[in-house]
Amino acid sequence: MSDIIQKVKNLSIGFKSKKGEEILILKNISTKIKKGETVGIVGESGSGKSTLALAMMGYVKHGLYTIGGECEFNSSNLLNMKSKDLEKIRGRKIAMIPQNAGQALTPNLKIGYQIDEALQLHSDLSEKEREKKISELLNKVRLPSPETIALRYPHELSGGQQQRVAVAMALAGTPDLLLLDEPTTGLDVTTQAHVLELLNFIAKDTGTSMVYVSHDLGAIAQVSDRIIVMYSGEIVLEGPSRDILKRPIHPYTHGLLKSIPKLSLAGLPESMPGSQPQPGIIQSGCSFFDRCNFSEDKCKNNSPQLEFLKELNTSVRCFNYEKLLKESQVNQNVNKIKNNSKDKEILNLSEVSISYAKQKLLDQIFNRISDDNPTVKDININIKKGETIALVGESGSGKSTILKSIAGLLRTKDGFIRFDENRNLSSDLKERNPNDLRIIQLIFQNPDESLNPNHTVEEIIAQPLKLYFGLKGEELNKNIIDLLQKVRLGEFYMSRYPRQLSGGEKQRVAVARAFAAKPDIILCDEVTSALDVSVQAAVLNLLQQLKEDFGTTYIFVSHDLAVVRAISDRVAVLYQGRLCEVGPSNDVYKFPSHPYTEVLLGAVLEPDPDIKPKLVAEDIVEEKPPEKGCSFQGRCSRILGDICKKDIPPWQLTDSGNAIRCHIPIKELQKEQF
Amino acid sequence: MTVNSIYKEEKKSAFQKVSEVIITMASRPSGFIGLSILVFHIILAFISPYIAPYDFKAINPTLMLQAPSAEYWFGTDDLGRDVFTRTILGGRTALTITFFGSLIALLWGGLLGIFCGLVGGKIDDIVMRIVDAFLSIPWILAMLLIVSLLGTSTEVLIPALGFFYGKGIVRVARAATHDVIAKDFIVSARARGHSNFSIIWNEIIPNVRDAILVEGAMRWSWMLLGFSSLSFLGFGVSPPTPDWGLMISNARGLMSFAYWAVIAPIVGLSSLIIGINLTADAFAKALGIDRSTKAPV
Numbered sequence: 001m002s003d004i005i006q007k008v009k010n011l012s013i014g015f016k017s018k019k020g021e022e023i024l025i026l027k028n029i030s031t032k033i034k035k036g037e038t039v040g041i042v043g044e045s046g047s048g049k050s051t052l053a054l055a056m057m058g059y060v061k062h063g064l065y066t067i068g069g070e071c072e073f074n075s076s077n078l079l080n081m082k083s084k085d086l087e088k089i090r091g092r093k094i095a096m097i098p099q100n101a102g103q104a105l106t107p108n109l110k111i112g113y114q115i116d117e118a119l120q121l122h123s124d125l126s127e128k129e130r131e132k133k134i135s136e137l138l139n140k141v142r143l144p145s146p147e148t149i150a151l152r153y154p155h156e157l158s159g160g161q162q163q164r165v166a167v168a169m170a171l172a173g174t175p176d177l178l179l180l181d182e183p184t185t186g187l188d189v190t191t192q193a194h195v196l197e198l199l200n201f202i203a204k205d206t207g208t209s210m211v212y213v214s215h216d217l218g219a220i221a222q223v224s225d226r227i228i229v230m231y232s233g234e235i236v237l238e239g240p241s242r243d244i245l246k247r248p249i250h251p252y253t254h255g256l257l258k259s260i261p262k263l264s265l266a267g268l269p270e271s272m273p274g275s276q277p278q279p280g281i282i283q284s285g286c287s288f289f290d291r292c293n294f295s296e297d298k299c300k301n302n303s304p305q306l307e308f309l310k311e312l313n314t315s316v317r318c319f320n321y322e323k324l325l326k327e328s329q330v331n332q333n334v335n336k337i338k339n340n341s342k343d344k345e346i347l348n349l350s351e352v353s354i355s356y357a358k359q360k361l362l363d364q365i366f367n368r369i370s371d372d373n374p375t376v377k378d379i380n381i382n383i384k385k386g387e388t389i390a391l392v393g394e395s396g397s398g399k400s401t402i403l404k405s406i407a408g409l410l411r412t413k414d415g416f417i418r419f420d421e422n423r424n425l426s427s428d429l430k431e432r433n434p435n436d437l438r439i440i441q442l443i444f445q446n447p448d449e450s451l452n453p454n455h456t457v458e459e460i461i462a463q464p465l466k467l468y469f470g471l472k473g474e475e476l477n478k479n480i481i482d483l484l485q486k487v488r489l490g491e492f493y494m495s496r497y498p499r500q501l502s503g504g505e506k507q508r509v510a511v512a513r514a515f516a517a518k519p520d521i522i523l524c525d526e527v528t529s530a531l532d533v534s535v536q537a538a539v540l541n542l543l544q545q546l547k548e549d550f551g552t553t554y555i556f557v558s559h560d561l562a563v564v565r566a567i568s569d570r571v572a573v574l575y576q577g578r579l580c581e582v583g584p585s586n587d588v589y590k591f592p593s594h595p596y597t598e599v600l601l602g603a604v605l606e607p608d609p610d611i612k613p614k615l616v617a618e619d620i621v622e623e624k625p626p627e628k629g630c631s632f633q634g635r636c637s638r639i640l641g642d643i644c645k646k647d648i649p650p651w652q653l654t655d656s657g658n659a660i661r662c663h664i665p666i667k668e669l670q671k672e673q674f
Numbered sequence: 675m676t677v678n679s680i681y682k683e684e685k686k687s688a689f690q691k692v693s694e695v696i697i698t699m700a701s702r703p704s705g706f707i708g709l710s711i712l713v714f715h716i717i718l719a720f721i722s723p724y725i726a727p728y729d730f731k732a733i734n735p736t737l738m739l740q741a742p743s744a745e746y747w748f749g750t751d752d753l754g755r756d757v758f759t760r761t762i763l764g765g766r767t768a769l770t771i772t773f774f775g776s777l778i779a780l781l782w783g784g785l786l787g788i789f790c791g792l793v794g795g796k797i798d799d800i801v802m803r804i805v806d807a808f809l810s811i812p813w814i815l816a817m818l819l820i821v822s823l824l825g826t827s828t829e830v831l832i833p834a835l836g837f838f839y840g841k842g843i844v845r846v847a848r849a850a851t852h853d854v855i856a857k858d859f860i861v862s863a864r865a866r867g868h869s870n871f872s873i874i875w876n877e878i879i880p881n882v883r884d885a886i887l888v889e890g891a892m893r894w895s896w897m898l899l900g901f902s903s904l905s906f907l908g909f910g911v912s913p914p915t916p917d918w919g920l921m922i923s924n925a926r927g928l929m930s931f932a933y934w935a936v937i938a939p940i941v942g943l944s945s946l947i948i949g950i951n952l953t954a955d956a957f958a959k960a961l962g963i964d965r966s967t968k969a970p971v
């Protein structure tokens with residue numbers, strides 16, 4: 001009995017709609033968290049996972065209220081506790097690390113002071129003891145030289161370091177239960193892997209129970225003993241981590257695992273149709289009915305109950321789980337992408353450098369840019385018609401910067417951008433003629449930001465049609481409907497506003513707007529990052545289909561290496577605005593040979609308990625590229641010495657056409673693999 | 675693909691949108707009260723000349739300072755004029771002048787704010803410095819100077835008030851534009867090559883309009899108070915035109931024995947200000963704008 005630390009019993013939380021209906025966010029949730037256990041809660045946005053985690057510390061968000069049930073912590077119900085008693089538990093017995101915890105640090109207070117505050121609040125230590133405890137905590141979260149870190153301000157730390165400080169603060173009260181809401185979302189791939197590894201270590205070391213909330217099965221897979229899968233406010237599957245990831249017996253989880261791209265598989269995974277229903281929509285029947293591949297007639301009107309299967313130690317909410325039991329394993333089918341690239345060059349970046357440095361008055365007057373160490377330097381890429389080339393690299397490596405310059409939104413310092421073998425594109429938007437602007441279109445990461453909230457879908461798609469082709473009336477209308485059909489949206493979407501669309505639908509509208517201009521090149525900046533995992537594959541498949549139909553060229557930027565693997569023909573790896581490696585995806589992924597590519601690929605989190613990230617280099621973040629030598633020298637674990645610090649490494653070509661920029665000879669690089 | 679019923683919201687005409695906002699406003703008790711008071715005052719301003727029982731300027735020495743009675747509901751003032759008549763007429767000038775003043779404030783404040791937010795950089799800095807400098811001048815002194823130089827005619831008062839109350843709107847419009855300008859849909863429009871005018875008209879204005887309108891409504895109530903203060907000081911409406919500020923000023927010495935002559939215009943003025951305030955608040959809430967973060971000037 002006493003090994004259960006938190007018990008959620010029949011918990012329902014909801015809100016009252018404008019019309020006075022009661023709308024449920026959590027529907028009758030029951031679960032238990034054991035001492036020392038780490039539990040992952042996964043679900044897409046809107047599935048209620050954060051609401052559940054907050055309820056576990058006795059907190060119900062403003063506007064929501066508890067409809068029934070309880071959250072028992074050490075046998076007392078947190079949800080009807082007085083706030084004075086709750087204060088004694090929060091921070092001390094239960095701590096929470098919110099999403100973007102690093103950014104939640106007070107900017108103008110030193111790290112040491114902030115941890116001290118947490119200690120004063122959540123422990124009874126004397127000043128001396130607290131001082132000792134501060135460096136102990138900073139040590140525990142493996143921050144280098146705790147004494148100096150304690151004296152720094154949050155902005156003087158990298159994102160990963162800030163997250164470590166947040167973990168240290170949460171540990172200040174030596175909690176029994178630690179709740180983490182998307183603890184690594186928004187961090188770099190490499191940083192993410194390091195932070196998760198640290199959390200794993202802390203869980204083992206201190207015996208703290210942890211609850212991870214995330215949309216990312218890859219991250220959850222690395223840390224949890226047990227996984228709870230939520231869909232539309234319900235638990236649909238709950239069981240041991242390995243079983244859930246290897247043999248998911250609920251159709252949603254099954255489909256989800258099938259639709260997540262994997263590093264080991266080139267090509268696009270199958271997509272799951274539709275999207276999660278909004279709260280309050282489905283009244284009867286299984287909430288996954290619309291999207292389910294295993295559904296039967298009875299699912300439509302009867303809601304399945306959560307059923308506990310003793311032999312598997314798993315709970316599942318599905319009538320047909322037995323069908324899935326028979327499938328031994330998730331067989332992922334991928335549609336191999338056709339390499340459409342022609343021999344003809346469509347875009348050539350030559351010696352491109354871009355600087356963000358503030359220019360001196362004299363330079364401004366002569367309209368020139370001077371900067372010895374620009375953010376992006378010496379970019380040479382030759383892009384073929386019809387291919388998909390991906391730019392990868394950590395945050396700040398200059399991926400978006402390069403795209404902006406290609407679009408003419410950012411002036412280049414040096415170099416030129418040539419279109420169609422003979423036309424130089426000015427790097428100044430104002431000097432490009434309308435046709436130059438038309439041939440290159442952008443799709444952005446977050447459709448909430450890239451679609452004007454006050455325009456209807458019709459108005460959004462009409463913009464490029466009117467601007468470039470001067471379409472009007474019936475013809476305009478016909479073209480809009482045509483484009484909507486191409487992105488698999490019906491005509492009735494025309495009068496909708498972006499807020500009336502789901503994330504995937506919004507991104508489809510953005511895709512339609514880009515294709516409306518009949519462009520030759522589309523720049524995709526993290527186009528799937530803001531989407532739910534179950535919708536991501538559908539958008540990727542759509543992009544691929546359109547590309548094959550229209551012969552468009554994509555320049556695809558993403559931090560997700562598995563997604564890049566799925567869709568791209570060629571990959572360019574960037575570090576600190578300098579190219580490290582360019583080559584066909586197959587080769588870059590199969591034989592990672594540049595030391596930085598190895599680091600990146602090693603850090604990828606896959607939803608598979610058997611694939612652990614390989615942490616090669618430190619996750620330090622460098623502010624500026626080095627002035628001389630190799631851009632990666634600061635973090636390279638295979639650094640050769642002075643030569644790397646002094647000379648820019650030469651390009652070396654492999655047999656398969658990979659270009660690698662490193663001082664280590666190719667043979668050597670390829671030999672020393674894991 | 676399934677269609678969720680929650681998304682079944684169709685494009686609405688401007689009239690539908692406006693009436694929906696008004697219904698939402700009226701569905702809150704405070705909004706309902708505010709709207710009722712405001713509508714009452716506006717209707718009163720239109721019909722009062724026709725329903726006033728007496729001539730507002732008829733002086734009658736024999737009827738000086740009569741207490742409220744069946745004949746003279748609100749009593750009479752020190753010149754024997756009917757206070758009820760003068761009270762229901764007393765909001766007309768103030769309401770008209772400040773309404774048009776607010777429109778002018780909205781127009782120049784909104785446009786300048788959007789312009790500053792859009793161009794940014796040095797020009798924005800300089801313009802905002804100048805606006806701040808103007809903000810630091812006590813407006814009433816400046817108003818008094820203008821009025822004593824140019825007179826108290828409507829043609830002077832409306833633009834002068836509009837100018838001074840537009841400064842706050844500049845800031846709100848600029849801040850709202852700043853928020854919008856960083857969004858990708860503006861970048862997208864730029865990358866497509868739309869003109870600046872098209873970007874302002876199609877992309878920016880629809881997104882900052884609400885914030886500016888709310889600020890304008892709020893400014894209206896401030897301006898009303900300001901205008902009445904001017905009248906109170908004798909620089910607004912000239913006698914014998916009835917005006918609450920002026921009436922309060924005239925009758926304040928008689929407070930101890932003829933309270934009715936002061937109370938009626940005070941109730942008129944404060945109820946109108948409260949009405950506009952509540953309405954503006956409900957307006958902001960109906961549009962989903964959080965006013966608490968905006969500092970009053």
Ligand SMILES: Nc1ncnc2c1ncn2[C@@H]1O[C@H](COP(=O)(O)OP(=O)(O)OP(=O)(O)O)[C@@H](O)[C@H]1O
Binds near residue numbers: 375395397399400401
């Ligand atoms: N407007 C700006 N002014 C100054 N520096 C900038 C600006 N925008 C970006 N930078 C800097 O330029 C570098 C490259 O940024 P960029 O946005 O291109 O990176 P990215 O690879 O797209 O990263 P992410 O994955 O986070 O989107 C970073 O060091 C960044 O801090």
Ligand code: SF4
Binds near residue numbers: 289292
């Ligand atoms: S109950 Fe039916 S619809 Fe629901 S997940 Fe199971 S098979 Fe699919």
Ligand code: SF4
Binds near residue numbers: 596633634640
């Ligand atoms: S050139 Fe040197 S520092 Fe750079 S990646 Fe190669 S070994 Fe590492």
Ligand SMILES: [Mg+2]
Binds near residue numbers: 399401525
């Ligand atoms: Mg970027």
